[in-house]
Each structure stands twice: as structure tokens, then as C-alpha cells.
Amino acid sequence: MRHCLIFMCAVIASPIGAQERLPVPEPLPVPELAAGVCAPCHTVDGIGKDVEIPNLAGQHVIYLYNQLKAFHVGARKHAEMKIIARDLTDREMRELAAYYASLPTH
Numbered sequence: 286m287r288h289c290l291i292f293m294c295a296v297i298a299s300p301i302g303a304q305e306r307l308p309v310p311e312p313l314p315v316p317e318l319a320a321g322v323c324a325p326c327h328t329v330d331g332i333g334k335d336v337e338i339p340n341l342a343g344q345h346v347i348y349l350y351n352q353l354k355a356f357h358v359g360a361r362k363h364a365e366m367k368i369i370a371r372d373l374t375d376r377e378m379r380e381l382a383a384y385y386a387s388l389p390t391h
């Protein structure tokens with residue numbers, strides 16, 4: 286029994302075992318707002334539809350959140366993004382930032 290416990294500890298603590306359990310990052314489910322409001326410009330893949338629309342996919346979550354917040358309060362100026370971000374709640378901005386950050390950059 287004692288040997289058994291030592292063996293189990295060794296397996297659990299081994300670096301190979303730890304690597305096997307590393308989760309593969311998966312994109313988060315598409316939030317309703319991203320599909321309904323952001324997609325016409327940024328697409329649900331987070332790749333901007335034309336050269337003036339930035340890619341959001343794979344950007345850092347804090348960066349995305351800070352930009353949304355800046356549009357929201359008017360600190361970063363852009364006519365369309367201001368209208369879009371004006372009515373977003375803090376929770377929605379966090380959710381959208383987390384979603385786009387989780388997407389592959391392609």
C-alpha cells in the first residue's frame with residue numbers, strides 16, 4: 286500500500302503526466318453581441334473586413350478591453366466605435382474582449 290502511494294505520487298508529479306493534462310486552448314462560444322453587432326465589420330472570426338478595420342482575433346484580452354473602455358468613455362475617438370461602445374456594459378466589454386482574445390489569428 287505504501288509503495289503504491291509513492292508510485293502514484295511519482296506519476297502525478299511527473300512532468301510528462303503534467304504535459305498530457307495541459308488543456309488545448311479552444312475559442313470561446315460566440316457572444317450574441319459579437320454575432321449581431323460586431324460581425325458586419327470585424328466578422329465572427331475577428332478578422333477585419335477591410336483595411337481600415339483592425340483584426341481582433343488573438344489580441345491580448347486586456348488590450349481589447351482597454352480599447353473598448355476607451356471608446357466607451359470617449360478617450361479613444363472614432364465615430365463608429367463610439368456609437369457601438371457607448372451602450373456596452375462593463376460585463377459585455379469583458380465578455381467580448383475574452384471572446385476575441387480566444388480566437389486564432391489565422
Ligand code: HEC
Pocket residue numbers: 318319322323324325326327337338339340341349350352353362363365366369381
Ligand atoms: C461599423 C463597423 C464596426 C462595427 C459594427 C464595430 N467595429 Fe470595432 N472598429 C471598427 C473600426 C473602423 C475600428 C478602428 C478604429 C480606429 O481606427 O481607431 C474598430 C476598432 C475596434 C477595436 C480596437 C482594435 C485595436 O486594435 O485597437 C476594438 C477592440 C473593437 N473595434 C471592438 C468592437 C466590438 C467588440 C464590436 C461589437 C460590439 C465592434 N468593434 C463593432 C469598426 C467597427
